[in-house]
Each structure stands twice: as C-alpha cells, then as structure tokens.
Amino acid sequence: MALTLTPGVPMAPGGEAPPERVKRKGKTAYFLLIPGMAWLVFFFVIPLGSLFLTSLERPLGSGPSAGYTSALRWQNYTEAISKYDTEFLRSFWYAGLATIVCLIISFPLAYFIAFRAGRWRNLLLVLIVAPFFCSFLIRTYAWKTILADDGFITTFANSLNLLPDDRILATPLAVVFGLVYNFLPFMVLPLYASLERIDPRLIEAAADLYARPWIGLQRVTIPLAMPGIVAGTLLTFIPATGDFINSQLLGSPRTRMIGNVIQTQFARDALPTAAALSFSLMAVILVVVFTYIRRAGTEELL
Numbered sequence: 365m366a367l368t369l370t371p372g373v374p375m376a377p378g379g380e381a382p383p384e385r386v387k388r389k390g391k392t393a394y395f396l397l398i399p400g401m402a403w404l405v406f407f408f409v410i411p412l413g414s415l416f417l418t419s420l421e422r423p424l425g426s427g428p429s430a431g432y433t434s435a436l437r438w439q440n441y442t443e444a445i446s447k448y449d450t451e452f453l454r455s456f457w458y459a460g461l462a463t464i465v466c467l468i469i470s471f472p473l474a475y476f477i478a479f480r481a482g483r484w485r486n487l488l489l490v491l492i493v494a495p496f497f498c499s500f501l502i503r504t505y506a507w508k509t510i511l512a513d514d515g516f517i518t519t520f521a522n523s524l525n526l527l528p529d530d531r532i533l534a535t536p537l538a539v540v541f542g543l544v545y546n547f548l549p550f551m552v553l554p555l556y557a558s559l560e561r562i563d564p565r566l567i568e569a570a571a572d573l574y575a576r577p578w579i580g581l582q583r584v585t586i587p588l589a590m591p592g593i594v595a596g597t598l599l600t601f602i603p604a605t606g607d608f609i610n611s612q613l614l615g616s617p618r619t620r621m622i623g624n625v626i627q628t629q630f631a632r633d634a635l636p637t638a639a640a641l642s643f644s645l646m647a648v649i650l651v652v653v654f655t656y657i658r659r660a661g662t663e664e665l666l
C-alpha cells in the first residue's frame with residue numbers, strides 16, 4: 365500500500381516520491397530558467413552575433429561614409445591587429461602592471477580586515493566600497509586635478525627628483541595609477557571573502573609546528589586564499605584591459621590603449637575595424653583567463 369503524507373500525493377514505499385512527481389519537478393526547474401535564458405539570448409547572444417557579422421563586413425567605397433555590405437572578409441582581423449598591435453600590447457602591459465600593484469596593496473589590507481580589524485571591520489569594508497557611490501568618470505576627473513603639474517603630489521615628487529619628465533599627468537604612470545585606484549575594490553573584496561573563510565586555527569597550528577610567520581603565510585594562508593586571489597586578479601585585469609577612460613583623461617596619445625582605439629573607430633563609423641578589434645580582444649582575454657586559471661589550479665572557477 366502506498367504511503368500518503370498529503371491528500372492526493374501518494375508516496376512510494378520507503379518514503380520516496382513517485383517518478384511522475386520527480387519529472388514534474390524537473391520540468392519546473394527548466395521553466396524557471398526560461399526568463400534568464402531569454403535575457404542572455406536577446407541581450408548577449410544576439411548582439412554578440414551581430415557584432416561578429418559586422419566584423420566581417422566589406423566596405424563599399426574608399427571611406428566609412430560609403431557604407432559596408434555583408435561579406436566574409438577575414439582580412440579585417442589581420443589588418444586591424446597589424447595596425448594596432450602596439451595598443452594591444454600596451455593595454456595588456458598596463459592592465460597586468462595595475463593588477464600586480466592592486467594585489468600587492470590589497471592582500472595585506474584584506475588580511476588585516478579579515479583577522480585584525482575586529483569591530484572596525486564593517487567600517488573598513490564600507491570605506492572600500494564608498495568610491496562606488498561616485499561616478500567612475502568623476503573619480504577619474506578628480507585624479508586629473510590631483511595629479512596636475514602644479515598639484516601637491518607632482519610638486520613634492522619634483523622636489524625629490526623622482527619624476528624623469530617632471531610631471532605625472534599624461535604619462536604611463538598616471539594611467540596605471542588611475543587603473544589601480546579605480547579597480548582596487550575589485551581586488552580587495554574577493555580577497556577578503558576568501559581570507560575570511562579561513563579557519564584561524566589552521567594558522568595557529570602552523571605556528572604551533574614552529575613555522576615562521578612567512579612560512580605559514582606561504583604554506584597555509586596563500587594556498588587557502590588562492591580562489592580569492594584568482595577571482596580578484598580576473599575582476600581587475602579583464603576590465604582594466606578594455607578601459608579607455610583612464611588613458612583618455614590621465615594619459616596622452618602616446619599612452620593610448622586598445623579601448624581608446626575601439627571607441628574612436630566606432631565614433632568614426634569604421635564599424636568592421638572596431639568590431640574586429642573587440643572580438644580579437646575578447647579572444648585573447650579568454651585564452652589568458654583559461655590559461656591562468658589552469659596554471660593557478662582553481663579550475664572550479666570555470
């Protein structure tokens with residue numbers, strides 16, 4: 365005889381739900397995925413496909429004003445990359461340098477908040493997130509004023525002969541500085557979330573086994589915090605590579621990044637070139653991300 369817990373819902377012997385009920389639950393889960401899948405299709409897959417088709421279009425005349433027609437012109441990729449390879453390399457160089465600096469600054473800060481901040485922890489987290497309450501553009505404009513040639517920082521650095529060009533603004537240093545400032549919270553928060561989950565008794569056990577603080581950090585803390593390190597570096601490196609605001613406001617034509625080129629090409633209606641550069645940037649970033657995650661041994665992030 366079948367067991368019955370609620371009217372009209374028979375249960376199989378042993379308290380297990382009948383196969384028909386399990387199938388209905390499975391179908392319900394698929395129905396719940398429909399809104400999210402529709403959002404991804406309409407606002408991600410379709411625009412991405414349109415951008416890819418645009419990257420293969422052929423010009424009808426000698427200039428962008430002549431228009432373009434559908435084609436499979438793969439030369440758009442080779443021409444765009446060969447013409448703007450310097451901006452590509454510069455973007456990855458600036459983004460990589462900014463990511464390393466963010467990691468060096470963020471790890472001690474996140475460690476202090478997770479293990480030493482005590483009742484000040486929430487306040488420190490709020491202070492880290494507080495810059496997001498202001499526009500990205502306004503924050504960058506503020507640093508343009510702070511790093512001006514007649515500003516305090518530049519004047520003080522020149523008094524110590526620390527600047528080879530006697531200025532910070534319109535140099536690679538200013539661009540990297542802006543990237544570090546704007547993307548630092550993206551490094552701190554994942555690191556804090558990863559460090560906060562570490563059991564302090566593991567660190568105490570390392571000390572009880574006569575491990576020096578540096579050895580305990582290297583053998584215990586850093587391996588356990590590796591998911592946060594990987595997530596933080598990706599959240600910092602990926603948007604920093606395609607950024608163009610910092611280079612445009614804090615840099616000069618000599619510090620142009622690939623984001624500036626893409627933005628300029630779209631503004632000039634050179635759509636195939638801009639689309640080809642965008643897809644090339646995405647492809648390189650995907651290769652870098654997959655390689656980095658596998659090297660770091662955190663494939664679960666995939």
